[in-house]
Amino acid sequence: MTARLPGPPPAEVPFRPAARRFAEVVCPPEVRAGQRAERVLHEFGLMLGALPPAARKALAVVLVLLDQGARLYPASRGRRFARLDDRVADAYIRALVTRRGTVAWMVKRLKGFVTMCYYELPEVQREIGYDPAPYIAAVSRRRLDSYGPQVRAGEAAVTAPADEAKP
């Protein structure tokens, strides 16, 4: 079943090459399997769509700073983040997150956002042993089998005339 509202429409992922490279670095290496990186970016776009415009802009600024700031990283040899090889990209991110201050904090938040999108992918969840749908179905049945009459009575009481002692 779906919600009556599907939620906000996805937003366009800003600076997509940098965002994709960032996902490849901060997510586990399996993100490169199949279309996972693209699907992470799709989830990322969905989440961006739920953010207020100011937060979307702030994230875009973080991405562009991350991308262009790499040029100042000595090992990058003047390249932007999206063009760095794996070893240098990883070292650059590690250098950023181990610093103190606003930049490190913002990169960590972006990392949290992107890795959340990765672990939202159903096959990734199954790989780590998380598959809630069958479990939810089973315990929901157990609830009704064990307590069906009490559950129905409790639900009906919601709209019944007030019978509790009025304070």
Add this chain to the structure above:
Amino acid sequence: MIRGLTEQDDITGELRLECGAVIVGSGAGGATMAAELAEAGVDVIVLEEGGYHPTESFTARTGRALRTLYRDGGGGIAIGRPSVLYTEGRCVGGSTVVNGGMSWRTPARVLDRWAEQEGLEAIGEADLDPYFTAIEARLSVGLQDPETIGRDSARFKAGAEARGWTVVENRRNQLHCAGTNSCSSGCPTGAKRSMLVTSIPRALSLGARVFADCRVDRVTRSGPGVTGVTGHVMRPGGRKGPRLTVRARTVIVAGGAVQTPALLARSGLRPASGRLGHGLSLHPNALVTAFFDEDVTGWQGVHQAFQVREFLAEGLLLAATNFTPPMLAALLPAYGRELGELMAGYNRIVTAGPLVEDTGTGHVRNIPGVGPQVFYRLTDYDAERAVRGVELTAEALFAAGARRVLLPFDGAPEARSPRDLRRLLARPVPKRSLQLYSIHLMGTARMSEDPRRGVVGSFGEFHGVPGLFVTDASIFPGPVGINPMETVIALAMRNARRMVERRDRYGL
């Protein structure tokens, strides 16, 4: 089609409405107020900015829940050093749809403190007892059925008891909770008795009208009193839809501790105390991640089954709470291959942590072009207690058999034994390195009988503005130290009945 419920798709043009009382927000405070007033025959309209999402629509998909049930995708940030992540519900039913359903009465010591400091009337334990009793009956508050208690909770309880600490079973608003552990994504069985499945349907059945997807921009006034509210209908993606005007002699604001002061300030309301938006407490939480040798499958079983109450006098509450993989991955201080290795052991992880009864040093400010922004300054005292809470949590987890724990400080220090833990914490932990989050925001429109100290009086009425009420956690004069939902509901019920007693004064 639900009688009395209107959603964005039902509204094609400008909306002009009239009623006895208009309520802004449909969470614990707003929904309770709606049901109480409707039962007394008051013509009630509830305006909710978020959408209406029925129980049947809920799944365990974290991202989808964040996008549809939470404000700003769950990405609230209280700016400070350290900044604190927070979430608020934004849907019909408000945060009760996505909270853990912990239902605790306000501690007597807290009520006594509020009464004494602020001169509040009728707020003692005996005064509120009948309201708590009524709420607990209506929301089916009780202990979990034993078969629904997960192994993560059981482990944490065992660890705390091994340390000799007091552990209590959680009281939750649940009707034979199935233990799906989906509280934060919306309960898929309806067992959690959120406002969505209790006070909202009750209010609707009693004739109240509920408008989802309707954002209120201003409270309107004429002379000293209020005349209603204006706003607009929300369209997909947060776009502004048709205008909305509701005329009412009584306006009840219940948008939570961030949105309520922001709305009142936008409306030009300036209490003499200057306290509107100030005094924010948020019960900072920290997350300790423990790894066990064997599976505990923490996602199977109730969201939170026990609380460690041993340190309540110090303002610390400890509990184990499972996080879904997306949430855990976002919070874990690791990335890349290391994150993958940690998450590969997801079923062997127990997450637990302290809640700190903080000292209320934040504020909310409207920033042009941004909206309401929360600022928060963690005091040294609160930071010390957060670190102590982390240490106690880790001790309990080691006592439960954890092989290693990750601490919520920058750099993710890892302890492999209690001795290791003591060694790590022997050095001062910089306040800025704490990683904190919050789900309990309160205190930004505080109650006080003294208009020079507070924003609203003992019964929620805005000082100097007859007919304007606030009924959410923003009226708390300080942190409540435990899960705040039942306090919000009790005060809403009490204040609603007071309004009904004086209905002629408010034109109800």
